Amino acid sequence: MSSIVKVSIIQLYPVPLEPEHNFNKAANFIRAAAAQGADLAVLPEYHLTGWKPNDASFLAAIEKCKPYLDKYRALAKECKICIVPGTIIESHKESPKEEDKLLNTCYFIDHAGHLTGKYIKKNLWGPERAHLTGSGRDVHQVFDTPIGKAGLLICWDLAFPEAFRELIAQGAKIVIVPTFWTLKDCNEAGLARNPASEALFLDSLLTARAFENTCAVVFANAGGPPGEGYAGLSQVTVPFVGPLTKLGSSAEGMSVVDVDMRILEDAEENYGVRADLARDDWHYDYRHGGKGTH
Template sequence: MAPIVKVAVIQLYPKPLQLEHNFNKAANYIRSAAQQGAELAVLPEYHLTNWLPKDPNFIGLCEQWETYLKKYQELAKECEICIVPGTIVETHSGAEKEEDRLLNVSYFIDHTGAIVGKYVKKNLWGPEREHLTGSGRDVHEVFDTPVGKVGLLVCWDLAFPEAFRELIAQEAKLIIIPTFWTLRDCNEEGLALNPSAEALFLDSALTARAFENTCAIVFANAGGPPGRGYAGLSQVVVPFAGPLTRLGSCAEGMSVVDIDMQILEDAEKNYQVRADLARDDWHYDYRHSKKDQAANKGKL
C-alpha cells in the first residue's frame, strides 16, 4: 500500500511589507503543524511582503531573500518538517546593461533543512509582467522528497494544464501550489455576471486538475480581512474525493490533513492517464504554437 502523508496547508494574511512579522507568524503555524505530526507545511505566495511592487520599499525588502530562505531552512531542521515557504521574491543581477531582475521563487526544503527543489514562476499574471521575470521555456522539474515525487507550481500556473502534464509525465504524485489569488483578479464583466467567479474558478480547476492528472494538490492561498478581495479557499485535493479540506475565503488558519497516496494509485488504475501519456503513439505529443499547428496541418 502507498503511504499516508500528513500535510499542513497554511492560509495567511501577508501584512504589507512586514517581513519579520509575517515570518514569525508563519513560523508559529509551522511549529504547531510539526507538533501535530505534519510532515510538510505549505505557505502562500508573497507571504512575506504581500504584492506591492510599486512601493518604493518593495525591492529593498526583496533583497533580504537569502536571509529569510535560511531562516526557513533552520526552522525546517529545528522542527524536523518539510517546508514549502510559499514564494520568496528574489533580486538578481541581469546580464550586462540589463536592469536587476525580480524572480518569484518557490522552494522545497526537506526536514534536515536542505533545499531539494526550486521553481521560478513561469506563467506570470498580467500585472506581474511589468515587474517579474518568469522562467520562460525552462522545463518543469520533479523533485524527489521525503514525501515522494513533488512538482512545484505557483498561482496562475493552475490555469495551464500543460504544466501539470509535464510534471506527471515525470511521475510527480504531489503538486504544490503557493498562491496569491484574489476575487478582484476578475474583470468588471465577469464580476457583474458572478461576483464569486474567481472562487468558482479555483474550486473547479483544482478538482479538475486532480482528476485529470491522478495527482494530489496542496493549494495554499492568501487570506485577509473581509472586503479586500482575498479569496482564500486553501485546500488539499485528490481524485475521487475532491477537497479533503478547504479553508474559508478570508480568515487566516491552518488545516492538517492526511493524504492517502493509495487514492492516486486507485485513480490511475481507473483513468489510466499516466499510462496513456507514456505510450509511444500518444496523439497529443505536439506543441501549441501557431507554427507547429501549421506544420501539423500540412501533414494531414
C-alpha cells in the same frame, strides 16, 4: 515509506512590506503543524512582502527577504518537517551591466533543511509582467522528496493544464501550488455576472487538475480581512474525493490533513492517464516533451 502523508496548508494574511512580522507568524504556524505530526507545511505566494510592486518600499522589502530562505531551512531541520515557504521574490542579474531581474521563486525544503527543489514562476499574471521575469521555456521539473515525487507551480500556473501534464509525465504524484489569488482578479464584466467568479474558478480548477492528472494538489492561498477581496480557499485536493480539507474564503488559519497516497494509484488504475502519457504512440507527446514515467 508510509502511504499516509500528513499535509499542512497555511493560509496567511501577509502584512504588506513587513517580512520579519510575516516570517514570525509563519514560523509559529509551522511549529504548530509539526507538533501535529505534519510531514509538509506549505505557505502562500508573496507571504513575506505581499504584492505591492508600485510602493516605493517594495524593492527594499525584497532585499530584506534574502536571509529568510536560510531561516526556513533551519526551521525545517529544527522541526523535522518539509517546508514549501510560499514564494520569495529574488533579484538576479546575469552580468554586471544588466539590470536586476525580479524572479518569483518557490523552494522545496526537506525535513533536514536541504533544498530539494526550486521553481521560478513561468506563467505571470497580467499585472506581474511589468515587474517580474518568468522562467520562459525552462522545463518544469519533478523532485524526489521525503513525501514522494513532487512538482512546484505558482498561482496563475493553475490555469495551464500543460504545466501539470509536464510534471505528471515525469512522475509527479503531488503538485504544490503557493498562491496569491484574490476575488478582485476578475474584471468588472465577470464580477457583474458573478461576484464570486474567482472562487468558482479556483474550486473548479483544483478539482479538475486532481482528477485529470491522478495527482494530489496542495494549494495554499493568502487570506485576509473580510471585505478586502481575499479568496482564501486553501485546500488539499485528490481524485475521487475532491477537497480533503478546505479553509474559508478570507480568514487566516491552518489545516492538517492525512493524504492516503493509495488513492492516486486507485485513480490511475481507473483513468489510466499516466499510462497513456507513457505510450510510444501517445498523440500529444509533442506537447509535453516525450515519454513520461509513472
